[in-house]
Amino acid sequence: MTSPRSQVLLSTCFVSSFTSKVLTPKYLSSTIPCPSSARMSVPAVTFVTGNKNKLREVSQILNADSSQTPFTITSQKVDLPELQGDPDDIVREKCRIAVGERSRALTLVEDTCLCFNALKGLPGPYIKWFWDRLGHDGLNQMLAGFDDKSAYALCTFAYSSGKAGTEPIVFSGATEGKIVPPRHSPNGKAFGWDPIFEPAGFDQTFAEMDKETKNSISHRFKALAKVREHLTKEFSD
Ligand SMILES: O=P(O)(O)OP(=O)(O)OP(=O)(O)OC[C@H]1O[C@@H](n2cnc3c(O)ncnc32)[C@H](O)[C@@H]1O
Numbered sequence: 558m559t560s561p562r563s564q565v566l567l568s569t570c571f572v573s574s575f576t577s578k579v580l581t582p583k584y585l586s587s588t589i590p591c592p593s594s595a596r597m598s599v600p601a602v603t604f605v606t607g608n609k610n611k612l613r614e615v616s617q618i619l620n621a622d623s624s625q626t627p628f629t630i631t632s633q634k635v636d637l638p639e640l641q642g643d644p645d646d647i648v649r650e651k652c653r654i655a656v657g658e659r660s661r662a663l664t665l666v667e668d669t670c671l672c673f674n675a676l677k678g679l680p681g682p683y684i685k686w687f688w689d690r691l692g693h694d695g696l697n698q699m700l701a702g703f704d705d706k707s708a709y710a711l712c713t714f715a716y717s718s719g720k721a722g723t724e725p726i727v728f729s730g731a732t733e734g735k736i737v738p739p740r741h742s743p744n745g746k747a748f749g750w751d752p753i754f755e756p757a758g759f760d761q762t763f764a765e766m767d768k769e770t771k772n773s774i775s776h777r778f779k780a781l782a783k784v785r786e787h788l789t790k791e792f793s794d
């Protein structure tokens with residue numbers, strides 16, 4: 558029997574194959590099998606997030622290189638609590654909560670920080686609230702009294718096999734850069750704080766560069782490379 562809570566979860570479930578180029582939201586909880594060309598069998602892993610931009614980037618990054626081992630990831634939209642603390646502890650706890658919601662299935666969650674060096678790493682994991690309340694200009698204003706505008710974007714994934722007695726495994730990736738007055742792409746659409754983050758070595762913000770470039774240098778790309786390596790090892794043989 559499906560509990561009322563799981564019915565809510567199922568009704569907000571996006572299912573997508575990360576082996577497909579297009580994200581197709583469907584109100585299903587089933588998984589999409591690996592293509593017959595798959596060189597190994599990897600059970601579906603569900604990425605639990607309430608953020609469609611994260612989901613899109615994870616999909617694009619995992620699809621970018623067809624020579625990599627394919628594996629199937631579904632996604633589930635759940636508004637997980639915004640926790641406080643150290644990024645690794647936050648994402649581990651986020652994963653435990655997500656696994657609890659999902660009855661021990663293979664589960665992946667992610668938490669993103671934007672850390673200002675002049676502020677000793679803050680806003681860090683609290684960037685969601687700072688960005689919501691202050692916007693791009695307000696975030697710039699926070700650094701107005703400092704010469705040091707350097708910052709880094711940190712992405713931390715936690716993966717759980719869902720097996721009893723196991724702890725989530727954490728994978729992180731960081732990209733250095735600096736905080737700049739907002740600069741958007743010509744189409745004006747942007748993901749979160751991308752318009753104010755200029756990665757080191759580039760003269761464009763994340764929002765100005767094409768998505769392939771962002772996805773080849775981003776905090777998310779670096780963390781996902783470690784996730785991919787782990788999953789490939791875990792499910793080979
Ligand atoms: O359900 P979850 O996965 O928690 O999604 P969220 O939107 O709550 O995300 P976080 O808790 O990780 O908060 C990170 C904030 O930073 C934003 N963000 C995350 N990755 C980003 C990126 O690559 N570029 C710009 N903004 C990003 C995101 O929209 C949030 O406002």
Ligand SMILES: [Mg+2]
Nearest residue numbers: 637638639685
């Ligand atoms: Mg969140």
